[in-house]
Amino acid sequence: MLNPCDTAFLDRLRGLLPEGCLSAPEARYLEEPRGRWQGVAGAVARPGTVAEVATIMAACNAARVGVVPWGGGTGLVGGQLQPTGPAPLLLSLERMNRLRGAYPEENTLVVEAGMVLADVQAEAANVGRLFPLTLASQGSCRIGGNLAANAGGVHVLRYGNTRDLCLGLEAVLPDGTVVSGLTRLRKDNAGYDLRHLLIGSEGTLGVITAASLRLFPIPAATLVALLVVPAPTAALDLLTLAQERLSGMVSAFELIHRAGFDFLAETLPEIRAPFDPLPDWMVLVELGLPAGIEPEMAMANLYDAADDRGLVTDGVIATSHAQADALWHLREMIPEANRRIGAVSSHDISLPLSAIPDFIARAPEVIADLGVFRVNCFGHLGDGNLHWNVFPARGRSRKDHEDVRDAVKTRVHDLVHSMGGSVAAEHGVGRLKVADLARYGDPGKLVAMRAIKAALDPHGIMNPGAVLAG
Amino acid sequence: MLNPCDTAFLDRLRGLLPEGCLSAPEARYLEEPRGRWQGVAGAVARPGTVAEVATIMAACNAARVGVVPWGGGTGLVGGQLQPTGPAPLLLSLERMNRLRGAYPEENTLVVEAGMVLADVQAEAANVGRLFPLTLASQGSCRIGGNLAANAGGVHVLRYGNTRDLCLGLEAVLPDGTVVSGLTRLRKDNAGYDLRHLLIGSEGTLGVITAASLRLFPIPAATLVALLVVPAPTAALDLLTLAQERLSGMVSAFELIHRAGFDFLAETLPEIRAPFDPLPDWMVLVELGLPAGIEPEMAMANLYDAADDRGLVTDGVIATSHAQADALWHLREMIPEANRRIGAVSSHDISLPLSAIPDFIARAPEVIADLGVFRVNCFGHLGDGNLHWNVFPARGRSRKDHEDVRDAVKTRVHDLVHSMGGSVAAEHGVGRLKVADLARYGDPGKLVAMRAIKAALDPHGIMNPGAVLAG
Numbered sequence: 001m002l003n004p005c006d007t008a009f010l011d012r013l014r015g016l017l018p019e020g021c022l023s024a025p026e027a028r029y030l031e032e033p034r035g036r037w038q039g040v041a042g043a044v045a046r047p048g049t050v051a052e053v054a055t056i057m058a059a060c061n062a063a064r065v066g067v068v069p070w071g072g073g074t075g076l077v078g079g080q081l082q083p084t085g086p087a088p089l090l091l092s093l094e095r096m097n098r099l100r101g102a103y104p105e106e107n108t109l110v111v112e113a114g115m116v117l118a119d120v121q122a123e124a125a126n127v128g129r130l131f132p133l134t135l136a137s138q139g140s141c142r143i144g145g146n147l148a149a150n151a152g153g154v155h156v157l158r159y160g161n162t163r164d165l166c167l168g169l170e171a172v173l174p175d176g177t178v179v180s181g182l183t184r185l186r187k188d189n190a191g192y193d194l195r196h197l198l199i200g201s202e203g204t205l206g207v208i209t210a211a212s213l214r215l216f217p218i219p220a221a222t223l224v225a226l227l228v229v230p231a232p233t234a235a236l237d238l239l240t241l242a243q244e245r246l247s248g249m250v251s252a253f254e255l256i257h258r259a260g261f262d263f264l265a266e267t268l269p270e271i272r273a274p275f276d277p278l279p280d281w282m283v284l285v286e287l288g289l290p291a292g293i294e295p296e297m298a299m300a301n302l303y304d305a306a307d308d309r310g311l312v313t314d315g316v317i318a319t320s321h322a323q324a325d326a327l328w329h330l331r332e333m334i335p336e337a338n339r340r341i342g343a344v345s346s347h348d349i350s351l352p353l354s355a356i357p358d359f360i361a362r363a364p365e366v367i368a369d370l371g372v373f374r375v376n377c378f379g380h381l382g383d384g385n386l387h388w389n390v391f392p393a394r395g396r397s398r399k400d401h402e403d404v405r406d407a408v409k410t411r412v413h414d415l416v417h418s419m420g421g422s423v424a425a426e427h428g429v430g431r432l433k434v435a436d437l438a439r440y441g442d443p444g445k446l447v448a449m450r451a452i453k454a455a456l457d458p459h460g461i462m463n464p465g466a467v468l469a470g
Numbered sequence: 471m472l473n474p475c476d477t478a479f480l481d482r483l484r485g486l487l488p489e490g491c492l493s494a495p496e497a498r499y500l501e502e503p504r505g506r507w508q509g510v511a512g513a514v515a516r517p518g519t520v521a522e523v524a525t526i527m528a529a530c531n532a533a534r535v536g537v538v539p540w541g542g543g544t545g546l547v548g549g550q551l552q553p554t555g556p557a558p559l560l561l562s563l564e565r566m567n568r569l570r571g572a573y574p575e576e577n578t579l580v581v582e583a584g585m586v587l588a589d590v591q592a593e594a595a596n597v598g599r600l601f602p603l604t605l606a607s608q609g610s611c612r613i614g615g616n617l618a619a620n621a622g623g624v625h626v627l628r629y630g631n632t633r634d635l636c637l638g639l640e641a642v643l644p645d646g647t648v649v650s651g652l653t654r655l656r657k658d659n660a661g662y663d664l665r666h667l668l669i670g671s672e673g674t675l676g677v678i679t680a681a682s683l684r685l686f687p688i689p690a691a692t693l694v695a696l697l698v699v700p701a702p703t704a705a706l707d708l709l710t711l712a713q714e715r716l717s718g719m720v721s722a723f724e725l726i727h728r729a730g731f732d733f734l735a736e737t738l739p740e741i742r743a744p745f746d747p748l749p750d751w752m753v754l755v756e757l758g759l760p761a762g763i764e765p766e767m768a769m770a771n772l773y774d775a776a777d778d779r780g781l782v783t784d785g786v787i788a789t790s791h792a793q794a795d796a797l798w799h800l801r802e803m804i805p806e807a808n809r810r811i812g813a814v815s816s817h818d819i820s821l822p823l824s825a826i827p828d829f830i831a832r833a834p835e836v837i838a839d840l841g842v843f844r845v846n847c848f849g850h851l852g853d854g855n856l857h858w859n860v861f862p863a864r865g866r867s868r869k870d871h872e873d874v875r876d877a878v879k880t881r882v883h884d885l886v887h888s889m890g891g892s893v894a895a896e897h898g899v900g901r902l903k904v905a906d907l908a909r910y911g912d913p914g915k916l917v918a919m920r921a922i923k924a925a926l927d928p929h930g931i932m933n934p935g936a937v938l939a940g
Contacts, residue, residue, distance in 0.1 A: 105710055106823040106854075150659050161657060163666075164634065179914035184822040186853040187631060188892040189620050189670055190899060191907055191937065192919045196633075196666030200659055217717040240575055247687040247760050248718040290717050292771065293762060301762065352654040353576040383656040384576075422658040429660060437661055444649035448926060449662045455925030456918060467661065 002066045002464060004086040005042025009063050013045075013089075016055050021045055029070060029090050032081055037431070039081030041068065044090040050170060050178055050209045053091070057207065058176025060089055066464040067091050067174075069203035071145020072116065074137035076348075077430025079149065079202045079466050088464065093144050096209060100182070102127045107215040108167060108184045113144025113208045120213065129215035132159035132251075136332060144208045150200035152426030154331075157382030158251045158288070159216065161426075163199040170210040171198050174457040182212050197452070202428050203463040205456050219288030221295040222251070224324035227303070228279040228314040232357040235283050238311045239353075239382055242285065242302055249293075252286035253382035254331055259391075260378050263337035264330070266394070271333060274316050283381065284331050286324075334378055338389055342398040344373065345408040346389040349416045350425035353384045359419055363388060366411045370404040372396075385425045388412065413440065429467045438469060472536045472934060474556040475512025479533050483515075483559075486525050491515055499540060499560050502551055503607075507901070509551025511538065514560040520640060520648055520679045523561070527677065528646025530559055536934040537561050537644075539673035541615020542586065544607035546818075547900025549619065549672045549936050558934065563614045566679060570652070572597045577685040578637060578654045583614025583678045590683065599685035602629035602721075606802060614678045620670035622896030624801075627852030628721045628758070629686065631896075633669040640680040641668050644927040652682050667922070672898050673933040675926050689758030692721070693765040694794035697773070698749040698784040702827040702851075705753050708781045709823075709852055712755065712772055719763075722756035723852035724801055729861075730848050733807035734800070736864070741803060744786050753851065754801050804848055808859055812868040814843065815878040816859040819886045820895035823854045829889055833858060836881045840874040842866075855895045858882065883910065899937045908939060 003009070014022055022043050030039035042065075047053045060067050066088030070080050082088050093114035100110035104127035111120055117138040124131035133146060135153035145151075147169070151162045159165065168183035171194075179194060198206055229235045235255055242250045258278045264271045275282075289295050299317055306312040318324035338346075351359055364375055372393045379387040390408055392398055401408075413423040417440045424433050438446070446468075453460075453468055473479070484492055492513050500509035512535075517523045530537045536558030540550050552558050563584035570580040574597035581590055587608040594601035603616060605623035615621075617639070621632045629635065638653035641664075649664060668676055699705045705725055712720045728748045734741045745752075759765050769787055776782040788794035808816075821829055834845055842863045849857040860878055862868055871878075883893040887910045894903050908916070916938075923930075923938055 103822070103824060105706065107713070108822070150663075152657050156657060160634075163663070164630075173914065173918060177914045177917050179918060180912045181915060183892070184890065185820045185892050185895075186823075187622050187626060187820045187850070187855045187895040189622075189896060190892050190894040190903075191911055191915060192675075192922060193620075193633070193666045193670050194915055194918055196663045197922075200663050205662075217714045219717060236575065243577070244687045245761055247689060247758075249760070288717075290719070291715055292768065298762065350655045350657045352573070352578070353656075354573060380657070385657045420654065422653070422655050422660050424660040425655070425657040426659060433660075441661055442650045444643065444647045445651060445661060445664055447647050448643060448649060448664055451925040452662060452667075452922060455921040 002086045002461065003064045005065045005089040009065055010043050013056065013059050016059060017052055021047055021052060025090055028073060029092070030081060032078060033074060033076060037078050037081055037083040039083055040087045041090045042087040044092055046092050046095045048095045050172065053172045053207060053209055054176040054178050056089070056091060057172050057174060060461050061175050061459060064459050064461065065089055066461050068463055069148065069207050071148065072137065072141035074141040075145065075149060075430060076427045077432040079428060079430035079463065082465060085464060091207060093142060093209065099123055100210060103184060104129050104215070106184055108212055109215055110182055110210065110212045111143055112210045113142065115143050117141050117143055117146060124215050128218065130218045131213060131215055133162055133165055136335060143211060147199050147208050147211055148201065148203050149428045152380065152383065152385060154252045154254060154380060156380060157253055158248065163196055165214045166195060166199060166211050167214055168212040169195045169198055169208055171206045171208045173206045174462050182210055184212050202430060202467050204453065204467045205462060220291040221289045222324065223287045223289065223295040223299050223318070224327050225285050225299055225315055225317040226274055226327050227283050227285060227312050228275065229281050229283055229311060230313055231281060232360050234311045235281060235381055236353060236356065237309065238283065238306050241306055241309070241311065245302060245305065246287060246298065249287055249289055250285065250382065251288040252284065254284040255378055255381035256282045256284060256331060257377045259374060259376040260334040260337065263341050263376060264333060267337045267340035268333060271330065274330065275314065279314065284327060338376060341391050344390045344392060344398050344401045345405055345412070346387065347412050347423070348425050348427045349388055349421055349423055350383065350385045351416065351419055351421035355419045355421065356384060356386070359415065363412055363415055366415050367408050370407055371401055431466055434467065434469050437467065472556045472931065473534045475535045475559040479535055480513050483526065483529050486529060487522055491517055491522060495560055498543060499562070500551060502548055503544060503546060507548050507551055507553040509553060510557045511560045512557040514562055516562050516565045518565045520642065523642045523677060523679055524646040524648050526561060527642050527644060530931050531645045531929060534929050534931065535559055536931050538933055539618065539677050541618065542607065542611035544611040545615065545619060545900060546897045547902040549898060549900035549933065552935060555934060561677060563612060563679065569593050570680060573654060574599050574685070576654055578682055579685055580652055580680065580682045581613055582680045583612065585613050587611050587613055587616060594685050598688065600688045601683060601685055603632055603635055606805060613681060617669050617678050617681055618671065618673050619898045622850065622853065622855060624722045624724060624850060626850060627723055628718065633666055635684045636665060636669060636681050637684055638682040639665045639668055639678055641676045641678045643676045644932050652680055654682050672900060672937050674923065674937045675932060690761040691759045691765040692794065693757045693759065693769050693788070694797050695755050695769055695785055695787040696744055696797050697753050697755060697782050698745065699751050699753055699781060700783055701751060702830050704781045705751060705851055706823060706826065707779065708753065708776050711776055711779070711781065715772060715775065716757060716768065719757055719759055720755065720852065721758040722754065724754040725848055725851035726752045726754060726801060727847045729844060729846040730804040730807065733811050733846060734803060737807045737810035738803060741800065744800065745784065749784065754797060808846060811861050814860045814862060814868050814871045815875055815882070816857065817882050818895050818897045819858055819891055819893055820853065820855045821886065821889055821891035825889045825891070826854060826856070829885065833882060833885055836885050837878050840877055841871055901936055904937065904939050907937065
């Protein structure tokens with residue numbers, strides 16, 4: 001059982017830290033984007049160095065006080081706040097936001113965990129390189145949180161998940177042990193890969209304090225198109241065609257259903273739809289091309305080849321940066337429209353690519369007897385990652401379906417699981433999906449996870465209640 | 471303390487397994503390529519199913535009998551044999567070599583751990599895809615061993631290390647627990663990443679029995695060139711130039727020193743040198759290009775741009791498959807020439823890319839007072855991974871330097887470590903570098919490694935003596 005982060009503990013901890021490191025937590029630390037939970041905390045610590053983080057962790061471990069790491073507070077599964085139980089200490093890395101080094105000739109950047117993702121992207125651009133992690137919250141999320149959650153986003157297809165963008169980590173284990181692994185090496189087989197164990201563990205095994213990140217050359221040209229496809233199977237065939245013709249140059253491949261534009265028309269009518277009438281299915285394709293390939297030609301050739309095979313029926317190709325931004329803006333506003341409509345249940349799922357058309361066909365059937373719903377299915381098709389979200393019929397509200405919300409979620413997740421998919425694709429487990437992990441997780445994997453958690457965090461101070469039930 | 475795999479234990483185990491699963495170990499299981507060690511073993515088990523592997527592991531765990539996993543026996547650091555101590559059971563996966571499934575539309579292949587790497591490559595080619603892991607022993611090493619060791623090879627620059635080519639694993643933990651993680655998902659954040667913990671753990675945490683692997687489109691055209699560079703710095707600048715111009719299409723970038731060709735002339739005189747007189751430094755570049763880029767033009771443009779910057783002085787561009795194979799053959803015969811000369815000490819090291827020229831300049835100095843040596847420095851420059859090997863002067867033998875061998879190794883490794891490098895880049899730790907890991911490993915990382923090892927393998931049965939000292 002953990003102890004609360006109370007005045008007596010804070011008085012002791014204050015004596016070990018520089019002035020100003022500890023304070024009462026403002027409201028922003030105890031809220032999360034979807035408003036599902038309210039957090040509790042005895043204080044927020046904002047250390048400025050890894051040594052201070054180590055001091056904090058060792059003190060919390062000795063006193064059996066919970067620690068909830070806090071990045072940018074943008075997580076969607078409640079990993080960043082603890083709603084019940086003995087008040088923990090919030091550990092915010094926001095003051096550790098420095099650039100430790102830029103090595104463009106190595107395609108490497110070393111940054112502290114509290115750097116905002118947009119600043120990481122800017123530091124890379126400053127040295128003529130690309131840091132490809134791109135997601136909606138990039139203006140406020142922090143790279144340490146992206147790493148802890150193994151964030152996804154729109155460029156995973158080409159550049160991988162956050163874990164694939166990390167060469168090394170500096171981290172602090174629950175007992176205050178510092179792991180100094182800020183390697184800039186591309187090959188290093190000297191011992192177990194702690195980096196990948198910490199990445200995606202959502203702050204339950206330790207705290208990431210800095211990372212060395214992979215950079216990439218900036219493509220000479222970027223081309224964006226919104227293509228109309230007759231069905232999800234055609235979208236997958238188009239993906240295969242694009243990959244075969246432009247191996248490694250397809251930077252994004254996003255599926256969009258008509259519902260997304262319907263929702264935009266309903267909630268943000270100033271945004272103009274790209275087609276009239278609206279087709280059922282579209283894909284947003286981004287190519288990043290080297291010098292020597294004429295971008296419009298590459299896209300036109302792809303379109304013609306797809307047309308020959310019946311995989312596309314119409315399309316808009318951006319001919320300027322402004323048009324490209326406008327197409328991406330359409331895609332990026334869909335979550336905002338979703339929020340305004342108000343989902344009965346949202347699902348961040350992934351499937352084997354070839355199972356996706358079947359899932360899209362079957363999923364509405366498994367919830368059909370629970371009510372009359374609208375479904376907005378969109379997301380990172382290239383990664384097999386869909387946001388399959390269920391909404392009330394027009395004129396009704398999510399509140400009208402509160403009683404079936406859990407049933408909707410369970411039936412969708414059961415279907416995903418039965419088809420070899422994951423119910424925690426890119427947003428993680430957090431506190432929202434603890435029961436899902438217990439239900440769907442491989443029993444052998446859960447045994448190993450519990451053993452590792454007990455080994456590295458024997459008192460269970462790290463992010464209590466997240467990922468694994470206590 | 472472990473118990474030997476003796477007759478009494480084997481009699482009990484035999485009753486739990488199908489006939490023919492256990493036998494006396496032939497000599498091939500107890501030897502390794504460099505002839506440094508002779509292994510001991512009570513028997514070799516060749517299970518045919520994951521259930522049989524689980525039975526074997528559970529029995530060994532209960533009886534405290536060591537288990538040494540055996541893939542293709544090609545490892546260079548002694549991870550596959552135990553030279554001393556209570557005789558372990560050798561666990562060979564060679565009968566588990568089936569294709570479990572091919573999904574070209576998902577760029578995924580699911581294979582059992584005992585499949586020979588060349589067969590994995592062939593299964594991928596059978597469905598029109600590329601499995602890019604390419605290394606000298608591919609005709610006999612097995613994919614389970616490649617995964618356990620996180621093998622590198624010549625295509626890491628473009629496609630990553632073995633861990634980057636794996637989507638999911640089936641594995642058996644030391645107590646017989648089966649972890650069923652053969653996902654074909656590109657995004658899955660449901661819990662800790664056991665896959666990456668097992669990959670690279672060299673059989674010390676469990677046994678990999680099957681894997682789902684990432685495939686890639688086959689490039690429309692491949693072009694190979696051997697280019698002469700004035701110095702290692704120029705080679706690195708050429709790499710940067712190539713990456714900027716042909717982002718993601720540089721498949722290999724291998725550094726070759728004149729010594730490699732001198733050794734070939736000395737030991738395999740039938741192999742003709744590509745230049746006369748031989749230059750000091752060369753790079754072997756492989757481009758893998760999509761349709762729409764004319765290969766010779768791409769290479770010619772790269773050469774001209776490099777020439778303008780003074781980064782190349784000469785070159786041979788292969789104009790046929792046969793010429794490309796001949797250039798690769800030169801590169802691949804260098805290790806054979808090394809073997810015939812006989813190294814005083816071989817170093818599989820990696821460095822931050824920008825530190826490489828400095829290392830190449832300084833390394834000969836740190837061993838200068840230990841004798842008169844020849845150095846052959848070659849390897850995967852694109853990954854910062856050099857094979858920096860020390861040889862006796864012409865007419866002398868490695869035996870003449872036995873007394874300084876350890877000093878040579880330590881001084882080279884000390885230098886690598888001081889420059890932020892790794893002394894176990896792509897071959898792993900095995901038993902050869904256990905002391906190096908203890909010496910150079912981050913203390914915090916070692917603490918965490920020991921905790922994880924104790925949690926997953928409390929009796930220490932898995933590959934005793936490998937990676938971590940007992």
